[in-house]
Amino acid sequence: MNEVNIHGGVKWQSPSNIAIVKYWGKSPKAPQIPQNPSVSLTLKNCRTEMAVFYEESDRFGLRFYFDGKENPEFQTKIADFLKSQMSRFPFLNQMDLQINTNNTFPHSSGIASSASSMSALVLCLLDIETSLRGAEESTIDLSEASRLARLASGSACRSLFPKAALWGATEVFNGSSDEYAVSLENDIAPVFKTYHDSILIVSDAKKAVSSRMGHALMDTNPYADTRYAVARQNVADLLTVLRNGDLEQFIHITESEALQLHALMMCSNPSVMLLKPNTLRIINTLYEFRRETDIPVCFTLDAGPNVHLLYPDQHAEMVERFIMDELEPYCHEGQWIADQVGDGPSKC
Ligand code: PMV
Numbered sequence: 633m634n635e636v637n638i639h640g641g642v643k644w645q646s647p648s649n650i651a652i653v654k655y656w657g658k659s660p661k662a663p664q665i666p667q668n669p670s671v672s673l674t675l676k677n678c679r680t681e682m683a684v685f686y687e688e689s690d691r692f693g694l695r696f697y698f699d700g701k702e703n704p705e706f707q708t709k710i711a712d713f714l715k716s717q718m719s720r721f722p723f724l725n726q727m728d729l730q731i732n733t734n735n736t737f738p739h740s741s742g743i744a745s746s747a748s749s750m751s752a753l754v755l756c757l758l759d760i761e762t763s764l765r766g767a768e769e770s771t772i773d774l775s776e777a778s779r780l781a782r783l784a785s786g787s788a789c790r791s792l793f794p795k796a797a798l799w800g801a802t803e804v805f806n807g808s809s810d811e812y813a814v815s816l817e818n819d820i821a822p823v824f825k826t827y828h829d830s831i832l833i834v835s836d837a838k839k840a841v842s843s844r845m846g847h848a849l850m851d852t853n854p855y856a857d858t859r860y861a862v863a864r865q866n867v868a869d870l871l872t873v874l875r876n877g878d879l880e881q882f883i884h885i886t887e888s889e890a891l892q893l894h895a896l897m898m899c900s901n902p903s904v905m906l907l908k909p910n911t912l913r914i915i916n917t918l919y920e921f922r923r924e925t926d927i928p929v930c931f932t933l934d935a936g937p938n939v940h941l942l943y944p945d946q947h948a949e950m951v952e953r954f955i956m957d958e959l960e961p962y963c964h965e966g967q968w969i970a971d972q973v974g975d976g977p978s979k980c
Contacts, residue, residue, distance in 0.1 A: 639687040642759040646752035646977035648678040648743065649790045650829055650932060650940050652886050653866045654893045655799065657850035657859070664782050665810045667850070668863035669800025671870050672790040673942075675829060676974025680748035682733040683980075684756040692718070693728040699739075700732070710753065713784045720780070721757055723764055731756075737969060742836050742938055744843070750784035751777070751791040755977055770979065778812035786843075789813045794976040796820050796874065804868045821877030825973055826945035830955055833967040834910045834937040841897075841904050846935055849900035859896060863889075879944070883930040886942065890933040897935070908937040910962040915939065917962075921954050945972075 649672040657667035694714065696707035710731065718724050733752070735745050754777050762770045774792050782789035782799070790797040790813045798805055799813035807814055850856050866885050873881045897904040911933070918931055918941065929943035929951050943951050952970070960966045 637688055638764065639685075640760070640763055641683060641685040642756050642763070643681070643683040643980040644752050644755040644759065644977055645679050645681045645980055646748050646755060646791055647675045647974050648680075648737075648745070648748040649674050649787065649797065650934070650942075651787065651790075651889075652882075652932065653863055653870055653889050655786055656847065656893055656896060657853075657856060658786070658847045659810075661810075664786050666786065666800045667856075668860045669798060669802045669808065669867045670787075670790070670863075671796065671798050671816070671867055671874075672787070673796050673824070673827060673829065673973050674791060674793060674976055675971045677971045678735070678737045678743060678748065678831070678969065680733060680735050680745055680752045681980065682731060682749065682752040682756055684753075684760065685730045685732075686760055687728045689726055689728040691726065692724055695728075695730045697730070697732045699734050706733075706749075713750070713753070714757075716783070717757070717780070721761060723761070738967075741831070741833050741967070741969060742838070742936055743831065743969075744839065744934070744936075746785040746843075747788040747791045750788035751781045751977060753784065754780040754788075755792075755979075759979070774815075775812045782812060786847075792976060793817065795825050795973055798867070798871070800867070802864065802867055802871075804871055816871075816874065819871065820874040823877050823879070823944050824874055824882075827973045828941075828943055828945060828948055828951070829971045829973070830941040830943075830951070831969040831971060832914055832939040832941065832955070832959055832962070833964050833969070834908050834914070834939060834962065836964050836967070839936055840906060841935065843935055846897065846904070849902075849904065850896065853896060853900050855896065855899060859892065862892070879928040883928060886930050886932050890931060893935070894933060906936055907933075911937045911939055913962045914959055917958050921958070925950065927951065 651672045653671045655670035659665040778789040793815035794817045796816035797813040927947045932940045
């Protein structure tokens with residue numbers, strides 16, 4: 633009898649997400665368990681597209697192409713994760729993989745791609761597993777996808793869900809878990825589903841501090857316990873605000889979280905300063921614009937100097953004009969990315 637050579641390919645796209653209440657600090661209890669719950673909005677335009685081709689072999693092999701070129705740094709990160717998951721996906725032990733991936737956002741944007749790329753990777757793996765089982769339709773268990781994505785990169789576990797997600801156990805939300813994120817799609821007022829995220833690129837430099845190092849600095853941060861208690865309260869308050877559409881409270885929690893993240897970095901040992909003069913110029917100009925217009929636009933920050941402006945679609949024209957007229961001069965080469973809340977990953 634002729635042996636059948638198993639081979640095939642799958643392709644997925646998955647978005648990045650922006651945290652409103654931040655995950656900053658890992659629990660020592662188990663790998664990639666957060667010290668506090670976090671909540672994010674799922675983005676639409678900042679995405680990773682990933683194709684994985686597989687062919688049966690006598691051992692595990694990986695060739696990795698980013699934007700059509702080999703990329704040893706990403707290859708090692710992906711290979712390490714795949715090797716750590718051999719017992720979960722035994723077929724990997726006898727598979728040659730070729731991964732072709734690209735991001736829809738420029739590399740020079742300073743935007744971390746681990747959430748979009750790692751969520752895309754686990755979707756591809758689960759899809760291959762389904763095909764190898766011989767199932768006709770691929771039905772992916774999003775909780776399992778989220779659990780696996782978390783192991784690859786914490787915040788990636790929140791990218792799997794439409795509109796908004798909650799990661800981390802909290803008594804105020806049934807079904808929440810430290811192991812995986814859950815969808816908030818049915819728990820947010822319609823206005824939040826229209827939100828825009830305009831990402832103002834203050835610097836295109838690669839992150840000065842990896843998030844792994846940043847999380848580790850929380851282990852010795854003197855404010856850590858207070859931070860985790862405040863974050864837990866902010867998640868409880870934010871879940872109420874997301875349901876009732878109170879935009880003033882949304883602004884308050886969002887900006888307080890962004891500034892706390894950076895305050896925590898500044899009072900770590902060693903201290904980390906990721907804000908740039910233009911980050912502060914943008915924030916101050918935004919405060920003034922909000923005071924003058926009463927438009928409910930607010931900012932958040934990731935672990936870097938770029939500023940995310942969040943606002944409802946009904947104010948998009950005014951805010952975009954404000955960005956072009958007053959904020960572009962503070963952006964690196966005038967760059968900003970127009971994104972908005974999106975529907976999560978999809979198979980291509
Ligand atoms: O998922 P990580 O380990 O890259 O950490 C993400 C940390 C922040 O982006 C700063 C906050 C968050 O919750 O996404």
